[in-house]
Amino acid sequence: MLHFDLVEEKPQPSSNREYYIIFTMILACNTIVNMGRGVIPASTMELKEELGISNGFLGFLGSTIFIGLTLGSVIFFFLFSVINCKKLLLTSISFCILSSLLFAVSFGNSSLMVFSRFTSGFF
DSSP, X not given: OOOOXXXXXXXXXXXXXXXXXXXXXXXXXXXXXXXXXXXXXXXHHHHHHHHTOOHHHHHHHHHHHHHHHHHHHHHHHHHTTTSOHHHHHHHHHHHHHHHXXXXXXXXXXXXXXXXXXXXXXXO
């Protein structure tokens, strides 16, 4: 007869400071990313005129965030099983904020705009 000892390991309590840092980063990331997701659709005609881009490129620019989101979801699915979740979450949020800020300063550089939109979705 097989005998199994089932021992539940209780997670180590985290400090309130860690929760505050994670909450603040998530809030900042969501604020910046959702502002970026809302600004592009609301200002498509102005972007098209200012940048002198075609309808096709404007559509591609708007959809690159979702391409990054799809690829990032697949890759991060595996990374969460290998890497510490808190570190991965903080790293992801940090890169998401940086890529959103990069998009804000990439006006006129179409390849940088596409890259920043992709990485914003990826992370």
